[in-house]
Amino acid sequence: MTILFPAARRAARFSRTLAIVAGVSTLLLAGCSNFFLGKENLAEAVDLPSNPAAVSFARQWRQTVGDGTDGKALGLRPLALKRQIFAVSNDGELMAFTADGNKNWARQTGHPIAAGVGGDGRVVVVGSENGLLMAYAADNGKPLWTYQLSSEIMAAPTVVNGLVVARAIDGQVTALDARNGSLVWKQYIGVADLSIRGNARALFFD
Incomplete structure (x- = not known):
């Protein structure tokens, strides 16, 4: 058995009421989205245009120095x-x-x-x-x-x-x-x- 003080009891009733209102609102919003945003109302996806300013890189060489940082967050930049x-x-x-x-x-x-x-x-x-x-x-x-x-x-x-x-x-x-x-x-x-x-x-x- 749980004993609540009056203020707590009012808070509990308010919480239950708020939860019910939130649940109903969610259902209404879901219904509206299905009505207004049906498949026929969705925009068709299009391919992005190519970017003429895009730059590609190619590795020229690679070297290994030591055994790394052993998991430490170090800023050892070349x-x-x-x-x-x-x-x-x-x-x-x-x-x-x-x-x-x-x-x-x-x-x-x-x-x-x-x-x-x-x-x-x-x-x-x-x-x-x-x-x-x-x-x-x-x-x-x-x-x-x-x-x-x-x-x-x-x-x-x-x-x-x-x-x-x-x-x-x-x-x-x-x-x-x-x-x-x-x-x-x-x-x-x-x-x-x-x-x-x-x-x-x-x-x-x-």
């Missing part, structure tokens, strides 16, 4: 600079390819990568899950320098005007000299109380 294409995998494999898909060089960074690749044609930079920035020569993959940030790097470093700028997930933005990795400036921009992990790189405007 970087194309001066007829070279750079790519890195989460397991630390950094590779450079020519424009026609031939491997130019490969380097094992020795760290799980969470951000990359950034570069300017002379230097390429990647960031690890433990906040380590690593720079390599773009033409041959020679290690140039490393710099430890305050926390994990999710966004690909930006290399512009001789600076390497990287943001750690704790809100610390660091600018380094691209030639030797020395600190130029550091700024804390903060992190919202409610935020998601992102991988958008910094933008520069003159």
Whole structure:
């Protein structure tokens, strides 16, 4: 046996009445649709016209870098600079390819990568899950320098005007000299109380 207070009883009666009205309305609408939208009133489907502006793509080459991301949501996008294409995998494999898909060089960074690749044609930079920035020569993959940030790097470093700028997930933005990795400036921009992990790189405007 269920005991309801008066307000609850009125609410229950109202709910039953509303359900009955909704059911009747549904039947009426269904009947109207059958009457007004019978088969004879339906528009005949037509084929879409061809699009003269459509563009088709053909694969020119394909290469595999490392063992993927192991299911992690990482923004490890390739970087194309001066007829070279750079790519890195989460397991630390950094590779450079020519424009026609031939491997130019490969380097094992020795760290799980969470951000990359950034570069300017002379230097390429990647960031690890433990906040380590690593720079390599773009033409041959020679290690140039490393710099430890305050926390994990999710966004690909930006290399512009001789600076390497990287943001750690704790809100610390660091600018380094691209030639030797020395600190130029550091700024804390903060992190919202409610935020998601992102991988958008910094933008520069003159």
